[in-house]
Amino acid sequence: MIPLDMELVKVVDFTKRDTERAMQELMELKAAPTAIFTFKNYITLDAIEFIKCKYPDKLDLIDFTDFGNLPLFDYLENKPVASIEENFYEVGKQGAILLFQIINEVNRNLNEDPKNIKIPCKLIIH
DSSP: OOOOGGOOOOOOOSOOOHHHHHHHHHHSSSOSEEEEHHHHHHEEEEEHHHHHOOOOOOOOOOEEEEHHHHHHHHSSSOOOEEEHHHHOOOOOHHHHHHHHHHHHOOOTTSOOOOOOOOOOOOOEEO
């Protein structure tokens, strides 16, 4: 197993500017990443655009993968190598079930451990 290197983990606020900041930090590392996994498609699009503009020679050396699966990827020249297609309906359904359980539990222990709900996803290769 590969240990987690927190230097490679960047948190962004979903703005293009913050994604560019995070990408710049990654690209300034002694060993720039060869793969980037993002939380959402729109972050990936901003990250790819950043590499295209600031580091065009690295564009073919970095693979992107993300959550989502925007249909517009079919029309892009530079797209992620893969996306994880989320099951939005099931996420919403399970979220609503959990919310109603919490609302209906009058004497709920607010310090109980969080619930772990696993929802199947599908890996899409582009």
